[in-house]
Amino acid sequence: MINFEIDGKPVSVPKNGTVMDGANQLGIYIPHFCYHKKLSIAANCRMCLVQVEKAPKPLPACATPAMEGMKVFTHSGQAVTAQKGVMEFLLINHPLDCPICDQGGECQLQDLAVGYGASSSRYTETKRVVANKNLGPLISTDMTRCIHCTRCVRFGQEIAGIMELGMVGRGEHSEILAFVGKTVDSELSGNVIDLCPVGALVSKPFRYSARTWELSRRKSISPHCGLGSNLIVQIKQNRVMRVLPRENEEINECWLSDKDRFSYEGLNSEERLTRPMIKQGGVWQECDWQTALEFVANGLKDVKEKYGAESIGALGSAHSTLEELYLLQKLVRGLGSASVDHRVRQSDFRADSQMQGAPWLGMPIAEISQLKSLLVIGSTLRKDHPLLAHRIRQAVKHGAELNVINPIDDDLLTKVRNRAIVAPDKMVSMLAEVLKAIAELKGVEIPDDAKNALSTVSASDTARAIAISLSDNKPAAIFIGNLAQHHPRYTDICKLAQHIAQISDVRFGVLGEAANSVGAYIAGAVPFGNRFGNRNADTAGDRHGGQGANASQMLGMDDAASGTGCKAYILLNLEPELDCYNTQRAVRTLAAADLVVMMTAYKSHAAIQDNYADVLLPIAPFTETSGTFVSTEGRVQSFNGVVAPLGETRPAWKVLRVLGNILQLDGFDYETSEQVRGDVLPAGNDVSAWLNSRLGSLAVNPIEAGKENKGSEGLQRIGEVPIYQADLIVRRAESLQRTRDAAAPLAWMSGSLMAQLGLQTEEVIRLKQEEGEVQLPVAQDDKLPANCIRIASAHPSTAALGGMFDQITVEKS
Amino acid sequence: MLSEQERREIEAHARHYPNNRAVCIEALKIVQQHRGWVSNEGIADVAEALQMKPAELESVATFYNMIFRKPVGKHVILLCDSVSCWIMGYERLRQHLGDRLGIRPGQTTADGRFTLLPNVCLGACDHAPVMMVDEAHYQDLDPARIDEILASYQQEEEKSTDGNAAHS
Numbered sequence: 001m002i003n004f005e006i007d008g009k010p011v012s013v014p015k016n017g018t019v020m021d022g023a024n025q026l027g028i029y030i031p032h033f034c035y036h037k038k039l040s041i042a043a044n045c046r047m048c049l050v051q052v053e054k055a056p057k058p059l060p061a062c063a064t065p066a067m068e069g070m071k072v073f074t075h076s077g078q079a080v081t082a083q084k085g086v087m088e089f090l091l092i093n094h095p096l097d098c099p100i101c102d103q104g105g106e107c108q109l110q111d112l113a114v115g116y117g118a119s120s121s122r123y124t125e126t127k128r129v130v131a132n133k134n135l136g137p138l139i140s141t142d143m144t145r146c147i148h149c150t151r152c153v154r155f156g157q158e159i160a161g162i163m164e165l166g167m168v169g170r171g172e173h174s175e176i177l178a179f180v181g182k183t184v185d186s187e188l189s190g191n192v193i194d195l196c197p198v199g200a201l202v203s204k205p206f207r208y209s210a211r212t213w214e215l216s217r218r219k220s221i222s223p224h225c226g227l228g229s230n231l232i233v234q235i236k237q238n239r240v241m242r243v244l245p246r247e248n249e250e251i252n253e254c255w256l257s258d259k260d261r262f263s264y265e266g267l268n269s270e271e272r273l274t275r276p277m278i279k280q281g282g283v284w285q286e287c288d289w290q291t292a293l294e295f296v297a298n299g300l301k302d303v304k305e306k307y308g309a310e311s312i313g314a315l316g317s318a319h320s321t322l323e324e325l326y327l328l329q330k331l332v333r334g335l336g337s338a339s340v341d342h343r344v345r346q347s348d349f350r351a352d353s354q355m356q357g358a359p360w361l362g363m364p365i366a367e368i369s370q371l372k373s374l375l376v377i378g379s380t381l382r383k384d385h386p387l388l389a390h391r392i393r394q395a396v397k398h399g400a401e402l403n404v405i406n407p408i409d410d411d412l413l414t415k416v417r418n419r420a421i422v423a424p425d426k427m428v429s430m431l432a433e434v435l436k437a438i439a440e441l442k443g444v445e446i447p448d449d450a451k452n453a454l455s456t457v458s459a460s461d462t463a464r465a466i467a468i469s470l471s472d473n474k475p476a477a478i479f480i481g482n483l484a485q486h487h488p489r490y491t492d493i494c495k496l497a498q499h500i501a502q503i504s505d506v507r508f509g510v511l512g513e514a515a516n517s518v519g520a521y522i523a524g525a526v527p528f529g530n531r532f533g534n535r536n537a538d539t540a541g542d543r544h545g546g547q548g549a550n551a552s553q554m555l556g557m558d559d560a561a562s563g564t565g566c567k568a569y570i571l572l573n574l575e576p577e578l579d580c581y582n583t584q585r586a587v588r589t590l591a592a593a594d595l596v597v598m599m600t601a602y603k604s605h606a607a608i609q610d611n612y613a614d615v616l617l618p619i620a621p622f623t624e625t626s627g628t629f630v631s632t633e634g635r636v637q638s639f640n641g642v643v644a645p646l647g648e649t650r651p652a653w654k655v656l657r658v659l660g661n662i663l664q665l666d667g668f669d670y671e672t673s674e675q676v677r678g679d680v681l682p683a684g685n686d687v688s689a690w691l692n693s694r695l696g697s698l699a700v701n702p703i704e705a706g707k708e709n710k711g712s713e714g715l716q717r718i719g720e721v722p723i724y725q726a727d728l729i730v731r732r733a734e735s736l737q738r739t740r741d742a743a744a745p746l747a748w749m750s751g752s753l754m755a756q757l758g759l760q761t762e763e764v765i766r767l768k769q770e771e772g773e774v775q776l777p778v779a780q781d782d783k784l785p786a787n788c789i790r791i792a793s794a795h796p797s798t799a800a801l802g803g804m805f806d807q808i809t810v811e812k813s
Numbered sequence: 814m815l816s817e818q819e820r821r822e823i824e825a826h827a828r829h830y831p832n833n834r835a836v837c838i839e840a841l842k843i844v845q846q847h848r849g850w851v852s853n854e855g856i857a858d859v860a861e862a863l864q865m866k867p868a869e870l871e872s873v874a875t876f877y878n879m880i881f882r883k884p885v886g887k888h889v890i891l892l893c894d895s896v897s898c899w900i901m902g903y904e905r906l907r908q909h910l911g912d913r914l915g916i917r918p919g920q921t922t923a924d925g926r927f928t929l930l931p932n933v934c935l936g937a938c939d940h941a942p943v944m945m946v947d948e949a950h951y952q953d954l955d956p957a958r959i960d961e962i963l964a965s966y967q968q969e970e971e972k973s974t975d976g977n978a979a980h981s
């Protein structure tokens with residue numbers, strides 16, 4: 001530690017610490033622009049000049065290393081003169097157009113100009129003007145205001161992992177721009193808006209819509225990815241105007257993904273459902289709540305009488321709150337059915353009987369940056385978990401080895417040590433190879449339940465390299481991504497990964513797909529009752545024989561259980577034509593049901609046009625209800641509604657409560673969502689005892705060699721969920737929908753497959769799965785494994801297709 | 814795409830540097846040598862070869878005066894506009910050069926022969942005003958001297974094109 005003094009106060013900082021670090025510790029404010037605690041030191045704005053004893057000139061606090069016995073003065077005559085001088089220079093070319101600048105009221109330059117600037121300028125020469133740039137649909141520019149602090153440039157290089165903005169030119173001619181006509185496409189791009197200390201980079205969707213002092217700030221939690229990023233939601237006249245990060249070093253630090261930041265536009269979408277709607281005689285009509293709820297209750301009672309309670313099923317979303325999912329399952333179980341699930345994109349449920357707890361990250365989010373080796377299995381990491389990917393990049397920057405087993409090879413913007421890019425149906429055998437390699441390496445027996453399956457497997461060099469990476473570098477972790485969770489052999493993937501983790505003694509976790517992926521299990525929104533979580537373990541479903549139908553069975557997506565669809569469905573916060581593993585079958589199955597109740601915040605086109613729904617109940621999105629999300633690291637975060645529900649919208653927990661009452665079920669007399677939460681979570685909200693990604697004893701299925709290629713048969717679909725299609729809100733966020741990441745799906749395949757099928761880039765082809773067919777243009781990606789076609793799921797233009805990882809056939813059209 | 818020759822030359826330089834980024838200035842110079850200037854495509858080519866982002870290379874390329882991001886004429890005149898030269902009559906020279914060539918700084922003559930660019934201190938302040946034409950350095954300039962210098966380039970060119978002209 002180095003001891004020194006700032007403004008007469010003693011302080012000590014670690015070796016390599018700076019004067020700025022010391023000042024931060026003491027809570028002494030030194031004016032600054034280019035300095036940012038999460039970015040490297042650039043020392044180019046000079047605003048932080050301070051006086052240092054024995055130094056002939058003022059020194060920049062951000063870049064001056066602390067030295068033993070140093071005496072620093074931040075407010076002395078010399079320091080203040082220097083700071084004022086710098087301010088005068090900064091303002092020479094600044095347009096001072098605060099009245100029309102969106103940053104006004106939250107601008108560091110404005111604030112510091114008040115403190116250090118002169119009241120009028122001595123500069124009479126012409127000012128410099130810089131042309132604005134088009135950086136895409138999210139960031140608006142006013143480059144004349146730029147003070148060249150390069151925060152935005154460093155953010156790209158150091159945090160987003162890709163330098164999209166650069167500073168070109170020199171001196172007077174410097175400007176910030178993206179390389180020739182490029183836009184800024186990073187999934188973290190919005191953070192430069194927060195970082196820019198002036199109004200050069202501002203939010204395009206928010207532009208000119210409000211002044212910061214008109215907005216009230218409310219705390220909330222992001223409902224999108226599994227991280228549970230902390231939000232500030234800003235409100236004006238009961239409308240969400242903007243979302244900003246709320247700093248939480250353990251979760252999102254000071255960042256937000258663009259999905260978290262800009263999705264709010266979807267909350268104010270035209271498509272919001274504001275009154276209940278009923279379909280009568282094939283015609284949709286608005287109605288009042290009373291009518292709608294009675295219709296639902298009667299419908300459910302009818303179905304129960306006619307077909308038995310088991311024919312009622314409920315499907316929730318992991319983007320819904322703990323309280324909502326708890327009441328949903330309680331309602332269904334109260335009616336006597338155990339068919340409730342939230343895992344609508346999962347296709348392999350073999351592990352259900354062997355689950356030991358809610359699958360979770362297996363470690364705190366914050367510790368990811370300290371890992372020394374990682375194996376990520378089946379993930380579009382950057383798009384599914386933007387900030388987790390950032391943590392992993394930080395780990396790699398500090399020397400961690402990143403290994404991936406994936407059917408796709410998108411740029412992770414970081415070094416990948418070993419990569420096994422294999423077709424979906426070879427992922428299991430790849431993992432088996434790694435297990436074999438690690439067992440050999442450690443000289444241990446292959447665990448019994450995998451022995452048979454592994455008898456024909458021999459480890460490749462890549463598998464061995466991955467095994468060595470995991471065993472030689474500690475701490476290490478294995479993470480199962482979304483693609484693997486949707487994979488038709490999820491159980492085997494999980495089981496093998498778990499063995500590898502055990503033998504190499506590393507952490508093992510499942511990357512939560514949605515904000516409440518862990519909470520959904522804990523709420524009991526799974527068909528196997530309440531073996532963990534959910535303190536009221538004796539709910540009716542279990543008494544009525546335990547195991548209900550899972551999502552796949554309920555939606556007719558499970559071949560082995562065809563014809564098991566329900567007669568009545570309650571869908572919570574879902575659009576089945578986009579949100580399921582096999583959307584084609586889901587819609588078909590729902591259309592055949594007697595009653596489909598949709599609790600949703602939106603007028604879902606498909607539900608109305610395809611006519612599979614019978615009632616639409618307008619429920620509140622996360623900003624209009626209180627609730628709780630349990631994040632992928634098992635963190636329980638409750639939040640309040642930040643605006644009043646739109647129109648006649650009601651919080652879903654209240655709707656379910658009333659339904660429970662109308663149906664005269666026990667235990668539906670909650671007055672607050674906190675009471676609901678109190679029924680689910682233990683005192684103190686510590687759910688750690690229920691977190692467990694491991695599976696009990698369960699044999700790994702035999703490893704088949706990859707299927708032979710027979711022309712266009714034997715082609716596999718790789719169906720990922722595009723980043724801006726992942727949930728109902730983001731789908732309706734207009735600006736995000738204009739980004740490159742929201743481009744319409746293409747049929748991506750390798751050049752060799754194109755040659756083999758005689759296809760050209762951009763040629764429109766017909767793609768078929770089961771009875772569904774779509775037409776898409778071909779696009780080339782030579783990094784895709786042979787015989788695979790990557791076609792996004794969760795998109796209207798591919799909704800007619802079938803399973804996300806099933807076979808697909810191609811025809812020229 | 815980099816030509817074979819460009820690639821080879823860049824690789825030869827790369828051996829002297831600790832990492833790819835360090836060789837980027839040389840690489841840009843090589844591309845410029847072969848193509849006359851560094852186009853957007855040139856930036857993208859070098860970026861790909863060195864595994865850098867175009868935005869980063871663009872920052873480097875535009876920082877240095879001697880990397881041309883726009884097409885230049887056969888000869889590039891770099892006229893010093895820093896303080897010593899300014900004091901010693903830069904403005905008069907700029908005017909004169911501009912009149913003679915019929916262009917303003919930043920432009921190229923219609924015949925593609927000369928490009929006139931302002932430049933920061935050329936390091937010969939004791940002989941200000943100063944300019945460079947391509948690799949050659951000229952100091953203690955005045956309008957008369959400038960006429961001489963321009964004429965010498967004109968003559969030299971006529972000499973070299975004479976042969977061709979005779980046949981046509």
Ligand code: SF4
Binds near residue numbers: 147148149152198200
């Ligand atoms: S645009 Fe903003 S963040 Fe970027 S250099 Fe200019 S002032 Fe700094």
Ligand code: FES
Binds near residue numbers: 032033034060062063
């Ligand atoms: S904050 Fe220190 S130089 Fe910019």
Ligand code: FES
Binds near residue numbers: 941
């Ligand atoms: S100022 Fe012109 S050479 Fe130095």
